[in-house]
Amino acid sequence: MPQRSEAIKNICILGGGTAGWMTAAALAHKLRGLPVRIELVESEEIGTVGVGEATLPLIRKFNEALNIDEATFMKETEATFKLGIEFCDWGRPGDRYIHPFGDYGRPVDNIPFYQAWLRLRQLGETARLDDYSYPIIAAEMGRFQRPGGDPDAIQAGFGYAYQFDSSRYAQFLRRYAEASGVIRTEGKVATTVCDPETGFVRSLVLDNGKTAMAELFVDCSGFRGVLIEQTLKTGYDDWSNWLPCNRAIAVPCESRGPLMPFTRATAREAGWQWRIPLQHRVGNGHVYCSSFISDDEATTQLLGHLEGPALASPRQLFFTTGRRRKFWNRNVVAIGLAAGFLEPLESTSIHLIQEGITELLQLFPDTGFHSADADEYNERMGLAFERVRDFLLLHYVANQRDDGELWLHFQNLALPASLEEKISAWMTRGHIIKYEFGTFLPPSWLAVLLGQNLIPRGYDPRTLKIPEDRLRAESRRLREAVLAAAQRTPDHAAFLRQVGGASHQAPLTAGVG
Amino acid sequence: MTAAALSRHLPETCKLTHVVTREAPAQDIFYGSVTTPIAYNFNLSLEVSEPRLLLESDAAFSFGTHYQGWGGDAQAWVQGFQQPLPVLGGVPFHQYLARMGHEGLEPYLVSAAAAKRGAFAHPPEQAAHPLSRAEYGYQLDVRSYRDLLACATDTSRLVVIQAEITDIDTDSEGVAALHLSDGRTLLADMFVDCTGPEAALLSRLGATLTGERQLGAVMTRTPESTLGPAVRTVTGQAFGWQSITPLQGASTKLTLFAESDEAPALRAHRDAPEVSAKAAFGRRSQAWVGNCVAIGQAAATIEPLTPSPMVCLQRDIERLISLIPLSCDMAMERREFNRQFDNDYQHAELFRQAFFATTPVAGSAYWQAASPQPADPRLDRKLTQFLSRGVLVSYDLEPFTPEDWVVLHYGMGRRPLRGDRLADQTPAAQVEAYLSDLKRQIETTVAALPSHHAYMARLKPFLRQKSS
Numbered sequence: 001m002p003q004r005s006e007a008i009k010n011i012c013i014l015g016g017g018t019a020g021w022m023t024a025a026a027l028a029h030k031l032r033g034l035p036v037r038i039e040l041v042e043s044e045e046i047g048t049v050g051v052g053e054a055t056l057p058l059i060r061k062f063n064e065a066l067n068i069d070e071a072t073f074m075k076e077t078e079a080t081f082k083l084g085i086e087f088c089d090w091g092r093p094g095d096r097y098i099h100p101f102g103d104y105g106r107p108v109d110n111i112p113f114y115q116a117w118l119r120l121r122q123l124g125e126t127a128r129l130d131d132y133s134y135p136i137i138a139a140e141m142g143r144f145q146r147p148g149g150d151p152d153a154i155q156a157g158f159g160y161a162y163q164f165d166s167s168r169y170a171q172f173l174r175r176y177a178e179a180s181g182v183i184r185t186e187g188k189v190a191t192t193v194c195d196p197e198t199g200f201v202r203s204l205v206l207d208n209g210k211t212a213m214a215e216l217f218v219d220c221s222g223f224r225g226v227l228i229e230q231t232l233k234t235g236y237d238d239w240s241n242w243l244p245c246n247r248a249i250a251v252p253c254e255s256r257g258p259l260m261p262f263t264r265a266t267a268r269e270a271g272w273q274w275r276i277p278l279q280h281r282v283g284n285g286h287v288y289c290s291s292f293i294s295d296d297e298a299t300t301q302l303l304g305h306l307e308g309p310a311l312a313s314p315r316q317l318f319f320t321t322g323r324r325r326k327f328w329n330r331n332v333v334a335i336g337l338a339a340g341f342l343e344p345l346e347s348t349s350i351h352l353i354q355e356g357i358t359e360l361l362q363l364f365p366d367t368g369f370h371s372a373d374a375d376e377y378n379e380r381m382g383l384a385f386e387r388v389r390d391f392l393l394l395h396y397v398a399n400q401r402d403d404g405e406l407w408l409h410f411q412n413l414a415l416p417a418s419l420e421e422k423i424s425a426w427m428t429r430g431h432i433i434k435y436e437f438g439t440f441l442p443p444s445w446l447a448v449l450l451g452q453n454l455i456p457r458g459y460d461p462r463t464l465k466i467p468e469d470r471l472r473a474e475s476r477r478l479r480e481a482v483l484a485a486a487q488r489t490p491d492h493a494a495f496l497r498q499v500g501g502a503s504h505q506a507p508l509t510a511g512v513g
Numbered sequence: 514m515t516a517a518a519l520s521r522h523l524p525e526t527c528k529l530t531h532v533v534t535r536e537a538p539a540q541d542i543f544y545g546s547v548t549t550p551i552a553y554n555f556n557l558s559l560e561v562s563e564p565r566l567l568l569e570s571d572a573a574f575s576f577g578t579h580y581q582g583w584g585g586d587a588q589a590w591v592q593g594f595q596q597p598l599p600v601l602g603g604v605p606f607h608q609y610l611a612r613m614g615h616e617g618l619e620p621y622l623v624s625a626a627a628a629k630r631g632a633f634a635h636p637p638e639q640a641a642h643p644l645s646r647a648e649y650g651y652q653l654d655v656r657s658y659r660d661l662l663a664c665a666t667d668t669s670r671l672v673v674i675q676a677e678i679t680d681i682d683t684d685s686e687g688v689a690a691l692h693l694s695d696g697r698t699l700l701a702d703m704f705v706d707c708t709g710p711e712a713a714l715l716s717r718l719g720a721t722l723t724g725e726r727q728l729g730a731v732m733t734r735t736p737e738s739t740l741g742p743a744v745r746t747v748t749g750q751a752f753g754w755q756s757i758t759p760l761q762g763a764s765t766k767l768t769l770f771a772e773s774d775e776a777p778a779l780r781a782h783r784d785a786p787e788v789s790a791k792a793a794f795g796r797r798s799q800a801w802v803g804n805c806v807a808i809g810q811a812a813a814t815i816e817p818l819t820p821s822p823m824v825c826l827q828r829d830i831e832r833l834i835s836l837i838p839l840s841c842d843m844a845m846e847r848r849e850f851n852r853q854f855d856n857d858y859q860h861a862e863l864f865r866q867a868f869f870a871t872t873p874v875a876g877s878a879y880w881q882a883a884s885p886q887p888a889d890p891r892l893d894r895k896l897t898q899f900l901s902r903g904v905l906v907s908y909d910l911e912p913f914t915p916e917d918w919v920v921l922h923y924g925m926g927r928r929p930l931r932g933d934r935l936a937d938q939t940p941a942a943q944v945e946a947y948l949s950d951l952k953r954q955i956e957t958t959v960a961a962l963p964s965h966h967a968y969m970a971r972l973k974p975f976l977r978q979k980s981s
Contacts (some may be wrong), residue, residue: 005931007876007934007937008934030603030935030938031934031935031938032938033938034934034937065603110558198761361603361935362933362937363902363903363904364933364934366931366934368932370901370902372897372898372901372902373901373902376894376898376906378906379894421848421849421852425845425849428845428846429839429845429846431835431836431845431849432912433852434850434908435910436907436909436910437907437909458839458840460835461523461524461526461527461837461839462522462523462524462834462835462837464524464525464526465522465523465524465525496723
């Protein structure tokens with residue numbers, strides 16, 4: 001460890017994909033005014049993965065913190081609004097549900113609304129729980145508006161995110177970062193120079209002869225983990241046993257039909273397919289496990305399910321689900337795919353980048369690189385990854401599919417104890433074991449559990465205190481309020497134009513009709 | 514409290530019987546005399562509104578606890594209830610204090626300033642008002658509070674039996690029957706053990722007591738014509754500590770001591786003890802065994818140095834209400850209750866143990882036994898991170914907030930060795946001006962507040978008039 005603790009003056013970010021430029025933009029903004037030089041090294045020869053095009057609501061905080069204007073950002077990244085994710089064929093083939101960004105209904109006598117719904121369901125009520133969720137009904141109608149107005153109104157309390165072209169987002173943030181003083185250096189890493197005593201990375205020698213020196217390195221080099229793994233040999237925890245999908249094929253296609261404010265994830269025989277509607281195209285991909293389907297068959301399945309002509313050749317990605325044993329090792333912090341990989345079933349890729357940046361800023365080191373900072377960072381990010389992993393795993397185990405070896409694998413899988421207990425508590429009485437720190441809070445667990453037909457045997461007996469006719473009347477009023485509010489909501493594409501977020505291409509006309 | 518809560522929340526299909534074994538268990542004094550702000554909602558859920566609490570019991574407001582003469586360095590601070598401190602430019606408030614080299618947090622805590630001045634007013638809702646950052650709980654005498662809750666219990670839902678338990682039948686399911694002194698035998702699907710530290714039911718089911726710290730306490734109530742400040746005072750002593758809690762019409766003095774130091778403690782107490790109690794402080798290995806769930810001291814006896822005993826009691830009850838079994842197969846509810854209990858108890862313990870992470874009082878048996886060895890690694894993480902650079906580590910759903918922790922750290926003289934780099938962005942003069950302005954606003958606001966006594970004297974007639 002270096003002997004003296006001084007303020008960091010030089011930061012080098014390796015990699016110019018989504019993670020690299022998000023990190024660069026955030027550090028440049030948050031450290032503005034301080035004597036810190038930020039350099040980003042990237043090579044145009046190395047493609048970026050473009051980890052995900054769909055996001056979670058906290059991305060808005062990221063943009064807001066950087067004072068990014070929403071309309072400008074949306075226009076430049078071909079972004080659309082997102083109210084949730086539609087899951088098709090996950091419980092049983094033919095099923096569908098939306099995981100919204102928001103809770104269902106309103107508590108009744110301080111009891112979560114879904115408990116009252118469970119009771120009404122046992123009494124023969126047929127309304128879906130979805131009918132009590134404004135973002136779900138608005139999403140199904142292809143409508144969108146921002147939450148707001150009267151805080152008690154049914155349309156006030158939900159979250160929204162974006163679907164955008166992540167390459168354009170990276171470019172957008174590159175302009176932002178460079179305007180904020182970030183220096184971009186073109187080149188591929190030829191040699192990494194480390195301190196012989198401490199093992200700290202001291203400089204990167206590039207193939208064009210340039211050298212990048214810094215006290216702190218942020219490894220955003222993607223799956224390869226040039227610094228965190230190839231140089232520091234940090235090691236990787238392989239989670240393939242729980243999440244065995246290891247390949248993906250991505251292809252964009254032309255848009256057809258209305259512009260919907262949600263991402264779609266459709267279960268397939270050996271994985272699942274994403275559909276992300278942007279303004280200028282639709283992003284598609286097939287995530288699968290190579291043990292259960294060939295690459296050719298996976299590609300055929302994907303292309304066979306496109307709604308419009310493909311706009312590019314299919315691109316293949318290879319990955320191992322898991323996490324780096326340390327996200328922060330010596331003076332290298334890995335962010336993005338260099339830190340780990342979790343399939344984008346719940347749009348967590350960009351979110352985990354954001355978490356990594358946020359924690360790095362909170363624990364921003366000095367040249368002493370105190371172990372307390374790295375320990376805390378690793379603890380926090382480890383928990384974040386683990387909790388997302390368990391939530392993703394829930395999708396695979398909470399279903400009734402048996403139409404492929406992949407699904408049979410999950411039927412026989414020994415689950416992490418915490419997830420096993422969560423499912424048991426849910427099935428007994430609809431009880432959700434909750435935590436405070438994690439990406440997915442109880443309404444998200446509820447959406448997937450119920451959406452995938454895990455109907456609890458019982459419900460909270462406190463709901464029996466509420467007279468049945470009152471419960472029915474209140475539920476009906478709530479349903480009607482949700483429907484009325486959704487009907488008053490503008491069309492998604494129209495709203496996008498209205499707020500100045502539509503790009504200059506002609507993407508939205510398909511969505512208006 | 515449990516009877517009141519069950520009577521309010523459980524459906525008619527659930528028949529409730531309350532066996533009252535004695536008038537006033539002496540060990541109730543170990544619940545302490547302060548609640549945190551969460552008591553407001555808890556009371557409301559039992560249909561005890563704040564006006565009712567103030568009009569029908571001797572409870573008073575509480576901005577927190579003023580610790581004095583604490584530890585070997587005789588530390589003093591107000592552990593005030595506080596809304597989240599301002600976050601400026603994404604940087605927590607206390608990082609600016611660290612950057613400017615300001616030693617104290619207290620001048621920026623309105624609840625602490627008001628408590629020290631003996632002032633009180635309800636925090637207004639307008640966020641711009643300095644007092645809006647304050648939170649408050651209640652100071653109470655558990656006996657008076659218990660009487661109020663007895664009145665708040667829905668008696669139509671409850672059969673009350675005044676009797677002693679003479680014998681307990683157990684079987685593979687847990688408790689099978691209670692034999693009572695009036696000759697009756699009581700059968701039930703589920704038993705709730707509220708018998709205090711002896712855990713009369715749970716202890717019969719193999720739930721062992723962990724923790725061997727023996728403490729005693731004496732309490733005396735003194736009539737007062739003037740309501741004292743909205744703050745409890747705890748003064749550290751070699752034998753343990755002594756607290757004074759102002760209530761409406763009285764104050765209570767509690768002297769708590771290591772068992773071996775009873776004599777000096779009683780001398781220091783001076784007044785004749787009205788209530789005396791002793792207990793082993795610790796927890797049962799499980800709070801719910803078979804068909805029997807223990808609440809409060811029957812599950813864990815917690816030192817009332819902090820509001821933990823009342824907080825944990827409230828949480829026990831809320832947890833039970835949310836996990837009332839659906840049938841005699843209560844395995845899932847039992848596991849989940851025990852998991853939450855375990856977390857709550859351990860998190861509350863971290864907060865208590867943090868009081869002892871300082872210079873001990875030399876030769877004090879109380880201090881020698883106060884901290885477990887080795888120290889809990891979770892507390893180590895909290896302390897290490899704060900001391901290293903002012904980072905607040907939080908675990909899931911802790912009973913004490915990050916504000917409680919930062920107030921405690923500062924109060925006990927813990928200061929970060931390094932600052933947050935992001936706090937350097939704002940020019941020093943601007944930070945200084947902001948801090949000075951905040952301090953001045955708090956001083957001005959607190960100077961204009963009425964005394965706790967005057968406020969209560971005006972509030973109660975208004976509440977009476979409103980309720981009539």
